[in-house]
Amino acid sequence: MDTDLQIVKSNQIIEASYRLSVAEQRVILSAISQVRRDKPVTDEVLYSVTAADLAELCGTDPKTAYRDLQNAAERLQTRRVSLILEPDGVTIRSKRRRVTCWVQTVDYIDQEGRVEMRFGKDILPYLTGLQREFTRYALSDVAKMTSAYGIRLYELLVQWKGGHREVALDDLRRWLQLEDRYPSIKDFKRWVLDPAIEQINEHSPLMVSWNQRKTGRKVTHLVFDYAPKKTKGTSKAPPKRKAGKISDAEIAKKARPGETWEAARARLNQMPLDLA
Numbered sequence: 001m002d003t004d005l006q007i008v009k010s011n012q013i014i015e016a017s018y019r020l021s022v023a024e025q026r027v028i029l030s031a032i033s034q035v036r037r038d039k040p041v042t043d044e045v046l047y048s049v050t051a052a053d054l055a056e057l058c059g060t061d062p063k064t065a066y067r068d069l070q071n072a073a074e075r076l077q078t079r080r081v082s083l084i085l086e087p088d089g090v091t092i093r094s095k096r097r098r099v100t101c102w103v104q105t106v107d108y109i110d111q112e113g114r115v116e117m118r119f120g121k122d123i124l125p126y127l128t129g130l131q132r133e134f135t136r137y138a139l140s141d142v143a144k145m146t147s148a149y150g151i152r153l154y155e156l157l158v159q160w161k162g163g164h165r166e167v168a169l170d171d172l173r174r175w176l177q178l179e180d181r182y183p184s185i186k187d188f189k190r191w192v193l194d195p196a197i198e199q200i201n202e203h204s205p206l207m208v209s210w211n212q213r214k215t216g217r218k219v220t221h222l223v224f225d226y227a228p229k230k231t232k233g234t235s236k237a238p239p240k241r242k243a244g245k246i247s248d249a250e251i252a253k254k255a256r257p258g259e260t261w262e263a264a265r266a267r268l269n270q271m272p273l274d275l276a
Contacts, residue, residue, distance in 0.1 A: 005033035010126035023068035051113035150199030
């Protein structure tokens with residue numbers, strides 16, 4: 001299987017609310033990597049994913065890949081994705097939430113260890129013909145991850161190119177469709193965040209460190225700093241600046257349009273040294 005396959009998604013899909021298992025993510029992403037981006041694509045196009053391809057891409061046993069593909073095929077047709085649609089002044093007059101299907105049909109060909117699938121009509125515009133507000137990364141970046149949360153968090157980080165992202169905890173819980181699961185921050189860290197960060201640092205091109213921000217006594221935001229790995233196998237998290245160490249000249253050079261002096265200093269002090 002081509003290891004240079006690219007995943008391209010609208011940022012609305014990156015921040016959509018849905019839940020897929022690791023096996024289902026692998027099948028969906030393998031199909032997305034086949035979508036043409038240079039011309040309109042109809043919902044009649046079939047995308048084929050084989051157990052052999054998944055085993056090669058993910059480094060798993062062929063028998064395991066065969067079983068995972070079969071299980072994923074049985075569930076994918078029922079998986080839903082919830083999108084927030086903002087008013088565009090033309091077809092959408094007011095903000096709305098749209099719930100739709102990832103795929104409209106999935107065929108499992110047992111003798112060949114292969115699935116053929118068609119994406120849902122409402123999903124395709126977020127996967128093809130994208131000219132702006134989209135996220136691109138290599139399928140191989142996440143192929144070996146065994147945490148579904150790791151895959152989703154990686155997408156949310158590469159969506160922002162600056163090496164720093166602050167996410168409201170409530171938003172992250174909604175995007176991961178956690179609902180009432182892991183209500184305490186302790187359980188959320190143990191079962192969601194820590195495994196996701198570990199997987200990203202082990203299998204992706206990024207090294208990530210994180211911190212939390214409280215409003216009052218409650219954790220309300222997670223702050224992520226990340227940078228490309230220097231060499232293969234690097235395990236050291238990207239270094240941060242010590243507060244107050246950035247010079248006025250650097251702030252003047254790197255402040256964003258409309259950003260206050262204090263806000264720019266706070267943002268740049270939080271960034272890894274090699275990205276600031």
